[in-house]
Structures are given as C-alpha cells and as structure tokens.
Amino acid sequence: MNKLFRILWPQKDPQVIRKQYGMPQDLRLKIQLTPEGLVATCEDLPGFITNAKNPQELLEMVNDGILEYFDVPKLEADYVYDHLNLEGFGHVYLKREEQYA
Numbered sequence: 453m454n455k456l457f458r459i460l461w462p463q464k465d466p467q468v469i470r471k472q473y474g475m476p477q478d479l480r481l482k483i484q485l486t487p488e489g490l491v492a493t494c495e496d497l498p499g500f501i502t503n504a505k506n507p508q509e510l511l512e513m514v515n516d517g518i519l520e521y522f523d524v525p526k527l528e529a530d531y532v533y534d535h536l537n538l539e540g541f542g543h544v545y546l547k548r549e550e551q552y553a
Contacts, residue, residue: 458530466532473522475532481514483538497521507544511536 470477481492489505492514502517504510515531524532536544 461527463530464528466529466534469524469529469532473524475518475522479514479518479533481536483510507536507538511544 469475476496479494479496481494484491484493486503489503490507490510491501491503492510494500497518500517500521502510502513504513511533512531514536515533518532519526519529534545538544
C-alpha cells in the first residue's frame with residue numbers, strides 16, 4: 453500500500469487481526485524452488501498457493517494471500533506475519549516502517 457493510505461488508515465496490530473479473523477498464530481508452509489522462483493502452499497489452508505521470485509517477495513505474497521484467504525479488508529492490514537522461518541536456512545523479515553493503529 454502506498455504511504456499516504458497508511459497515514460490515513462494505519463495498519464492494525466497483526467495479533468489483533470489474527471484473533472479477529474481466526475487465523476493461526478503460525479503457518480507451516482511448504483516452499484518449493486522452481487525455475488521461475490519460489491512456490492508456497494499450506495496444508496492448513498486448503499487451496500492456498502502463492503509464488504514469488506525471491507524470499508522477501510514470497511513473504512509479501514504469503515501475507516497478501518492469507519489476508520485474501522480470510523477476507524481481511526485492505527483497509528485493516530497489509531500483513532499479519534512479519535517473518536518466514538526457513539528451517540536450517542535462517543529467517544526472512546518483512547521490511548516495514550509503520551506502527552499499528
């Protein structure tokens with residue numbers, strides 16, 4: 453989202469969003485490397501699939517997909533998970549500047 457939008461409508465606390473919409477605290481994603489980039493699926497969320505060119509973009513796409521999956525209005529949040537734990541390979545963190553409403 454653009455910065456002006458988030459100035460007018462700040463991001464809600466991800467904990468509040470997860471609780472309000474019944475989202476799990478943690479997700480176990482299956483991430484596959486393909487010639488085009490990365491593909492993520494989630495057994496806990498039937499039909500969930502997203503792809504990206506790199507891990508940072510994958511985190512953004514996972515958040516976008518999760519928000520769509522749980523019908524969270526764009527006005528309320530841009531993300532609910534701020535990092536990916538790539539077991540054995542480290543973490544990917546979401547780049548963000550705003551504070552919660």
